[in-house]
Amino acid sequence: MFWVATSCFAERLAKQVPLSDAEKRALIRLEENPRKVKRGGMIQRVNDTVTELFVLREGRVMSFVILPDGSRQILRVYFPGDFIGSASTIYSKAPESLVALSDVIVCPFDKHALRRLLEESPRVAALLFLLSNAERVAMTDRLAALGRTSAKARVAAFLLDMFDRLRVTDDSIVDSFDLKLTQEEIGDSIGLTSVHVNRMIRQMELEGLISRSNGRITLNDMARLEEIGHYTNRLKDMDLDWLPVS
Amino acid sequence: MFWVATSCFAERLAKQVPLSDAEKRALIRLEENPRKVKRGGMIQRVNDTVTELFVLREGRVMSFVILPDGSRQILRVYFPGDFIGSASTIYSKAPESLVALSDVIVCPFDKHALRRLLEESPRVAALLFLLSNAERVAMTDRLAALGRTSAKARVAAFLLDMFDRLRVTDDSIVDSFDLKLTQEEIGDSIGLTSVHVNRMIRQMELEGLISRSNGRITLNDMARLEEIGHYTNRLKDMDLDWLPVS
């Protein structure tokens, strides 16, 4: 059977900046070994020796750490097209765990394959560098949220962030989406208890800011949610024009 | 007068991985235009159009954001040899402000200079990519601290982090260092008020964990501080052996 090779990651990058065929081929090679992981399955365990990175092709993955007292901090929720586990480029022991939030397809590749990619395609190297800077900015937004905003603001910002990120790869999303996270997981993402997350969500529902039906969230008043959450969508107005031309 | 060109940044990188002369020369070019900024001076203002990045050669710089209610979140404190403002590689408007915490020397360079560097020296590009992943991991540590640890733990982790990072470039440091931050600035870094930071510091001083004399902090019991702060030094055990050889 004939099968057209695709790269989830290349598609994602191509939304930001045009890619040459050679670059696309290089990116496709990163996704040569798709692997299915069941919901709840561990993709990477903290402190394990790792030499692999991943492209997430389908489903959702979270990265997190567990502190000595047993509490969990979710560091990031990943969506299709995301580049995961780049910490293994500098650390031979994983600083964080990766678990599938749904049934997923991940494409692992060795960091030596990444090395080859960086050598062969400087422009892709630059893109990866930029992408990791974008991740850094997303992280600083969350840092500011955890350090300086109220529980309600964090929930609002969290919902908007999920929404905007999902919309990058799913054009069908208008004002509602499946969260596919428990309230406990939301809490572990934004530094709250599940109980308090619930109170905030209920309150926002009563105020008509959002509505819910079996796990699906509808954002009824985005302007106000953005105000409450001090949210700015970083996915708009990225500027990659200065990149080397291919 | 003859002057030997140096690169603070190259020196820093060379501690991780050997650099070729060509690579060193390329890095030196980034620092061709040193600029002095007085303590308190603004290097970059949030939302301003930016096309420059910086290498910090001397002194200390902080990046931060101000939220609509006026509260400030300090995102990162930078030390000599650090690479600053990389967000401008993707955003034409600065997502964060940069202010000198002491009299500093920064070396601005245009992102087009960075582009040339990436094109000419794939190995340096790879190094930058790795470095930004290291920053990302540092950020996740702080995220976990803000989200899931107590005020005391955050202060302990903050002090240890400063200590370990300063020691990278200053071999003379044994167990004490100049913080050069007000308690308000510490609070704005770790999501606490200055009042509460003070209480935690006073408490740790009474317990003999740390001592102070005119702005200089001495860490008396690092093992216990690490335990309290759930701290791991990420600067040890980085592994860059897999990088392309030059």
Place this chain on the structure above:
DNA sequence: CGAACACTTGATAAAAGTCAAACGACGTGG
């Protein structure tokens, strides 16, 4: 059908914030 799991709500406790006042160091201008 029932066990497990997520959600919801109430009562109470703990952690950190706010407000206010006082102290000390430091630098500047009269």
Place this chain on the structure above:
DNA sequence: CCACGTCGTTTGACTTTTATCAAGTGTTCG
């Protein structure tokens, strides 16, 4: 050279926010 103002630190009293504990309500899935 000293007086004064500014800034950072320290401490106390009180408030607010969020966590904790506990119990009850669906819902789903074997």
